[in-house]
Amino acid sequence: MIYADDGSLSQEQRLMRDSCRAFVDDAVTPFIRSNWQREWDMSPGERLPRSILEGAETIGVRTLGVPEAHGGVDLEHDTEVRTFALISEEIARGDSGLADKLVQNWKVSILLREFAPKHLQDKWFPRLLADPQFLLAHCLTEPRGASDRWLPYNVPEAAMHTKAVLKDGHWVINGRKQFISNGFDASLYVVYANTDTSVGMLQGTSSFLVPRDTPGLTVTKCNETMGCRFMNNGELVFEDCRVPADHLLVQNTALGSAGKYFRAGKIIQAAKNLGVGVACFERTADYVQNYVQGGRILIKHQAVALRLADMATRIEAVRSLIERASRAVDEGHPDMDALCNMAKVYASEEIMKVATHALELHGGNGAMLEFGIEKLFRDAAIFLHMDATVDVSRMKIIKTMFPATAGKYAGPEN
Amino acid sequence: MSVLVLAEHNGLVLDDATARAVTAAILVDPDVHVLVAGRDCGAVAARAAMLAGVAKVLIADDGDLADQLCEPLAGLIAGLGERYDAFVAPATTSGKSVMPRVAALLDVMQISDVIAVEAPDRFRRPIYAGNIIQTVRSRDSKKVLTIRTSAFSPAPSEHAKPIEPVNFQRGPHLSSFVAKVMARSDRPELTSARIVVSGGRGLGSAENFEAVLAPLADALGAALGASRAAVDAGFVSNDLQVGQTGKIVAPDLYIACGISGAIQHLAGMKDSKVIVAINKDPEAPIFQVADYGLVADLFEAVPEIRAAMPAG
Amino acid sequence: MRIMVAVKRVVDPNVKVRLLADGSGIDLTGLKMTMNPFDEIAVEEAVRLRELAIASEVLVVSIGPDKATETLRTALAMGADRGLLIKTDAPIEPLSVAKLLRAAAIEEKPDLILLGKQAIDDDCNQTGQMLAAQLGWAQGTFASNLAVEGDAVTVTREVDGGSQTVRLVLPAVITVDLRLNEPRYASLPNIMKAKKKPIAERQPADYGIVVEQRLEIVRLEEPAGRLAGIKVGSATELVERLRSEAGVLS
Numbered sequence: 012m013i014y015a016d017d018g019s020l021s022q023e024q025r026l027m028r029d030s031c032r033a034f035v036d037d038a039v040t041p042f043i044r045s046n047w048q049r050e051w052d053m054s055p056g057e058r059l060p061r062s063i064l065e066g067a068e069t070i071g072v073r074t075l076g077v078p079e080a081h082g083g084v085d086l087e088h089d090t091e092v093r094t095f096a097l098i099s100e101e102i103a104r105g106d107s108g109l110a111d112k113l114v115q116n117w118k119v120s121i122l123l124r125e126f127a128p129k130h131l132q133d134k135w136f137p138r139l140l141a142d143p144q145f146l147l148a149h150c151l152t153e154p155r156g157a158s159d160r161w162l163p164y165n166v167p168e169a170a171m172h173t174k175a176v177l178k179d180g181h182w183v184i185n186g187r188k189q190f191i192s193n194g195f196d197a198s199l200y201v202v203y204a205n206t207d208t209s210v211g212m213l214q215g216t217s218s219f220l221v222p223r224d225t226p227g228l229t230v231t232k233c234n235e236t237m238g239c240r241f242m243n244n245g246e247l248v249f250e251d252c253r254v255p256a257d258h259l260l261v262q263n264t265a266l267g268s269a270g271k272y273f274r275a276g277k278i279i280q281a282a283k284n285l286g287v288g289v290a291c292f293e294r295t296a297d298y299v300q301n302y303v304q305g306g307r308i309l310i311k312h313q314a315v316a317l318r319l320a321d322m323a324t325r326i327e328a329v330r331s332l333i334e335r336a337s338r339a340v341d342e343g344h345p346d347m348d349a350l351c352n353m354a355k356v357y358a359s360e361e362i363m364k365v366a367t368h369a370l371e372l373h374g375g376n377g378a379m380l381e382f383g384i385e386k387l388f389r390d391a392a393i394f395l396h397m398d399a400t401v402d403v404s405r406m407k408i409i410k411t412m413f414p415a416t417a418g419k420y421a422g423p424e425n
Numbered sequence: 426m427s428v429l430v431l432a433e434h435n436g437l438v439l440d441d442a443t444a445r446a447v448t449a450a451i452l453v454d455p456d457v458h459v460l461v462a463g464r465d466c467g468a469v470a471a472r473a474a475m476l477a478g479v480a481k482v483l484i485a486d487d488g489d490l491a492d493q494l495c496e497p498l499a500g501l502i503a504g505l506g507e508r509y510d511a512f513v514a515p516a517t518t519s520g521k522s523v524m525p526r527v528a529a530l531l532d533v534m535q536i537s538d539v540i541a542v543e544a545p546d547r548f549r550r551p552i553y554a555g556n557i558i559q560t561v562r563s564r565d566s567k568k569v570l571t572i573r574t575s576a577f578s579p580a581p582s583e584h585a586k587p588i589e590p591v592n593f594q595r596g597p598h599l600s601s602f603v604a605k606v607m608a609r610s611d612r613p614e615l616t617s618a619r620i621v622v623s624g625g626r627g628l629g630s631a632e633n634f635e636a637v638l639a640p641l642a643d644a645l646g647a648a649l650g651a652s653r654a655a656v657d658a659g660f661v662s663n664d665l666q667v668g669q670t671g672k673i674v675a676p677d678l679y680i681a682c683g684i685s686g687a688i689q690h691l692a693g694m695k696d697s698k699v700i701v702a703i704n705k706d707p708e709a710p711i712f713q714v715a716d717y718g719l720v721a722d723l724f725e726a727v728p729e730i731r732a733a734m735p736a737g
Numbered sequence: 738m739r740i741m742v743a744v745k746r747v748v749d750p751n752v753k754v755r756l757l758a759d760g761s762g763i764d765l766t767g768l769k770m771t772m773n774p775f776d777e778i779a780v781e782e783a784v785r786l787r788e789l790a791i792a793s794e795v796l797v798v799s800i801g802p803d804k805a806t807e808t809l810r811t812a813l814a815m816g817a818d819r820g821l822l823i824k825t826d827a828p829i830e831p832l833s834v835a836k837l838l839r840a841a842a843i844e845e846k847p848d849l850i851l852l853g854k855q856a857i858d859d860d861c862n863q864t865g866q867m868l869a870a871q872l873g874w875a876q877g878t879f880a881s882n883l884a885v886e887g888d889a890v891t892v893t894r895e896v897d898g899g900s901q902t903v904r905l906v907l908p909a910v911i912t913v914d915l916r917l918n919e920p921r922y923a924s925l926p927n928i929m930k931a932k933k934k935p936i937a938e939r940q941p942a943d944y945g946i947v948v949e950q951r952l953e954i955v956r957l958e959e960p961a962g963r964l965a966g967i968k969v970g971s972a973t974e975l976v977e978r979l980r981s982e983a984g985v986l987s
Binding site: 494495496499517518519521522523524525526527528529530532533534535536537538547551552553554555556557558559560561562563564565598599600601602603604605606607608614616620645663664669670677678688689695698699700701712713714715716717718719720721726729730732733734 | 748750751753754756763830831832835857858859860861862863864865866867868869870871874875876877878879891894895896897898899900901902903904905906909915916950951952953954955956957958959960963965966967968969971972973975976977978979983985986
Binding site: 012014022023025026027029030033034036069070071072074075083084085086098 | 751767769771806807810811814921922923924925926927928929932
């Protein structure tokens with residue numbers, strides 16, 4: 012119980028899960044538990060010590076998605092999303108911010124692998140592999156519009172404000188991106204920008220590869236968030252930022268082409284969220300079996316036991332849905348779009364309840380920064396709107412379930 | 426027939442572990458002989474001959490046995506196989522090394538780390554780091570045992586019994602002795618001390634071990650111990666480690682300072698008669714096994730305990 | 738030089754085992770299994786010798802049910818070259834394990850055999866010594882350091898009260914202790930690569946060995962737990978109680 016069922020996993024998946032768990036138990040959890048103040052270091056560059064990413068390197072988890080030819084690892088394609096889910100859950104069980112740092116790398120590596128010309132892959136994959144601190148970021152969200160853009164209004168007026176224009180063999184990018192995971196730390200970005208103002212977002216958005224040191228790109232700030240604080244969320248400004256023409260990854264249909272990744276992204280999001288829930292359960296189960304109140308350990312008080320049962324039940328339900336949804340994506344099942352959004356939104360709400368129980372079952376200790384339970388609570392809260400809000404996710408479910416009616420008003424995703 | 430106990434010694438002094446092994450051996454069969462193997466170790470043999478319950482001491486004197494290397498030692502013992510029903514050694518690092526080799530040469534299973542002898546063929550021993558106690562019956566005609574010394578009290582001394590030389594056939598030289606480095610200490614040996622003062626990660630540094638913990642240990646005439654966390658952090662050398670992967674101790678008084686009480690550590694000390702835990706974390710698992718718990722900063726509490734001790 | 742490493746699949750050391758309700762055995766249902774931690778250290782040492790080109794090949798052997806291939810696969814992902822599973826579903830004691838390993842060693846002709854000093858389930862600490870005896874080889878137990886020099890290996894052993902260094906003539910059997918090294922993780926890319934490494938499978942009968950139980954397990958029980966005592970208010974009270982109540986201080 013509580014953990015992924017061995018029976019449904021391949022041998023490789025089990026071994027990967029074990030390596031990730033060992034790394035988290037040996038390095039991540041002890042760091043988080045004994046350095047709780049570090050989270051509140053307002054110098055974001057110093058917050059997570061370099062040794063943690065170096066440690067992540069020893070299990071090879073930063074470079075998933077990099078093709079084997081470039082020194083990365085090719086997962087089994089027919090179970091790739093399930094494997095991503097398993098790994099991200101395990102890392103997030105230690106720290107969801109660290110998990111997000113790594114996940115962004117997988118996401119951008121896949122885009123690079125799928126869409127970048129060979130000479131750019133030859134240039135960037137070796138750099139990514141050589142430096143454990145090398146991070147990637149995916150820049151979609153803007154100050155005026157994020158997941159709400161997906162809803163609906165596939166009309167020119169809802170297009171991205173960031174624009175790219177081809178001029179003298181270079182794409183010139185102007186605009187602003189915010190709430191970008193890894194945005195503050197990344198060395199290489201994939202940036203989405205409008206390249207055709209006459210059509211809707213789905214037909215007029217292109218994606219570009221932008222190295223951090225490109226003139227015209229400024230990382231303006233690190234957003235201080237309530238949870239997931241070991242991932243430095245950043246804000247970027249593009250002012251006549253010029254990249255060579257070959258840095259275009261996908262022209263005009265970038266959002267549709269990235270769909271392949273967006274589904275896996277939803278599952279990973281749900282799985283990270285689940286990892287936070289598992290950590291809540293482990294900590295709480297341990298606490299209520301050791302902490303004595305009124306002469307007996309807490310779990311022997313029935314009211315406590317009932318809450319713990321509720322935590323376990325919600326975790327199992329979330330896990331079941333994630334497993335079904337990840338299988339659907341791996342198998343290309345027609346319901347996959349609805350299922351991956353269901354998994355994402357369901358996980359965010361259920362694990363929030365799990366985290367609430369954890370907080371309450373710890374009594375006063377639950378509120379103490381030093382105890383680390385409130386961190387799990389804050390980390391859980393982030394998932395309610397990270398990578399689409401609860402309401403937007405629900406809209407997308409209905410849109411895919413009823414394409415002829417709700418879908419028509421909202422427009423297809425690809 | 427009889428039981429042969431392998432004496433643990435350094436060539437000069439008989440280790441107290443031998444006296445404890447004799448106590449266990451008597452429970453297997455009252456006719457107990459002790460084998461002292463080494464070079465010029467007559468003094469050790471004489472001491473062994475005084476252990477109550479020992480009928481006879483065998484002494485094997487040969488240069489090849491001087492360093493207690495397992496290969497010749499196991500050959501010697503197995504060569505005496507015809508004459509004994511059972512072979513007993515303390516579960517020290519040398520006992521643990523040589524006895525399985527003896528068992529294999531006799532084609533019998535060894536029973537490791539025995540904590541109780543229920544019958545001449547039935548023994549109790551811990552498995553899973555002491556979380557489970559197993560009782561086994563040996564179907565082998567000969568028994569080979571290592572015994573956990575903390576589970577048996579040492580046999581007392583009485584009048585001396587005869588000492589007989591035993592013949593040793595040299596075999597091929599498979600291994601040779603290079604060096605031995607013993608940690609020097611004026612304090613009592615960890616596994617046999619009456620009081621153990623142990624420190625954990627909470628000590629914070631090697632200097633604190635010396636400055637804070639050592640004075641208390643010395644005032645009490647106690648041995649110093651440590652948790653694995655403290656050893657891994659480099660505060661003390663690993664021969665002080667108490668726990669499943671270190672030393673198993675069972676003193677009259679065990680004082681754990683700044684030790685949280687990981688399962689691995691508890692396995693090494695939970696048979697102590699009285700356990701005292703000093704830790705600033707009231708939730709530390711060590712308090713669940715402690716007879717006396719003091720929730721306090723050890724840097725204040727330990728000197729206070731030292732001060733509260735009667736002078737001298 | 739060829740190295741053989743024996744590895745055992747055991748319950749994860751961080752898991753607290755419990756007895757079945759009827760006391761007939763250990764409740765292993767759903768427990769996380771892993772490679773015996775001391776065996777991981779043995780694999781790591783062999784792989785390091787391989788990386789230093791002191792060893793030319795590392796063979797890992799496990800004895801147990803089908804599931805033990807997972808333990809072999811972990812060792813392959815750490816860097817071993819090939820695996821051998823000697824398949825048996827029967828409970829197996831160190832004496833039989835040593836006999837099977839001896840048979841495998843006679844076939845594979847390793848120059849060095851590495852094992853963990855003990856398995857953390859039965860805590861026997863016997864197999865390596867028994868294997869060395871059966872092969873008539875030198876043994877070095879509790880190794881905290883080892884150095885191969887020509888046809889010998891120098892082993893520093895952790896012994897009570899200090900350390901001892903011995904020189905063993907090869908071929909030899911060495912059992913390793915905790916501080917020999919810090920084993921690496923099986924990294925995700927290496928787990929995928931290990932899929933392609935070969936694992937051979939044998940039965941005890943292939944070696945003409947019948948697995949037998951020399952020890953009958955009469956009873957299993959959980960030790961009587963210690964009850965938590967009392968919390969004292971001060972150092973002075975503690976000393977007073979130790980003196981008057983517990984009688985352990987004079």
